[in-house]
Amino acid sequence: MFPLIAVVLGSQSMRPVSSFDPDSLTRDEAAQLAAVAARRHGIEAPIEPLRTGANHVFRAGDVVVRVARRSADMSSQVALARWLVSEGFPVAAPLADPEVVGGGKLSLWQYIDADEGRPIDFRQLGELVARLHRLPPARLREVVALPFCGDAGGSRSSTTSRWPRTRTWSTPWDSPR
Numbered sequence: 102m103f104p105l106i107a108v109v110l111g112s113q114s115m116r117p118v119s120s121f122d123p124d125s126l127t128r129d130e131a132a133q134l135a136a137v138a139a140r141r142h143g144i145e146a147p148i149e150p151l152r153t154g155a156n157h158v159f160r161a162g163d164v165v166v167r168v169a170r171r172s173a174d175m176s177s178q179v180a181l182a183r184w185l186v187s188e189g190f191p192v193a194a195p196l197a198d199p200e201v202v203g204g205g206k207l208s209l210w211q212y213i214d215a216d217e218g219r220p221i222d223f224r225q226l227g228e229l230v231a232r233l234h235r236l237p238p239a240r241l242r243e244v245v246a247l248p249f250c251g252d253a254g255g256s257r258s259s260t261t262s263r264w265p266r267t268r269t270w271s272t273p274w275d276s277p278r
Contacts, residue, residue, distance in 0.1 A: 126157065126170075128150065131168035133203070139161040146164075168207050182195050191229070
C-alpha cells in the first residue's frame with residue numbers, strides 16, 4: 102500500500118494523518134465493504150482475503166469480491182469480462198453488475214480454483230494471447246474504450262489503412278528470435 106504521512110504526537114508516538122492516495126481504501130475498510138456486498142447478494146460464507154494490490158480481493162465461498170479504487174471504471178471492466186466470456190475466452194465471469202457500497206466500487210466474480218503448483222503451459226497461453234490479438238479492435242468499440250489502439254479501434258478498412266502490414270525492427274535486440 103502507499104506510505105502514510107505521519108505527524109509526531111508528543112515525543113515518540115505517531116499517527117497516520119493522510120495517505121498519498123486518498124482514492125484508496127484500507128484492507129479493513131475493503132473487507133467490511135466486501136462483507137456488505139456479499140450479504141446483499143445472499144452470500145453467507147465468511148470473507149477471506151486473497152490478495153491486496155491495486156485492488157483488495159476477497160473470497161466468499163465460490164465468489165470473489167473485488168473492491169477497487171473509488172475512481173475505478175468497474176463498468177468497463179465487467180463489460181469487457183462479459184464480452185470475453187461470450188467470445189469463449191477462459192476468464193472469470195462477473196456474477197453481477199458492479200456496485201457502489203459505502204463509497205467503494207465492488208464487483209462479484211466467479212471463483213476459479215487454481216493449482217498453484219501446476220507449471221504454466223506457455224504454448225497454451227501463447228495460443229490464447231494470439232487468438233485475442235487476432236480479433237479486430239473495432240469489435241470491442243461498443244464494449245469498452247480502447248485508449249491505446251488509436252485508429253485501429255475505428256472503422257478504417259484494411260485496404261485503406263495507412264499502417265504498415267509488417268513491423269520494422271529498429272535494432273537487433275528489438276527483433277524476435
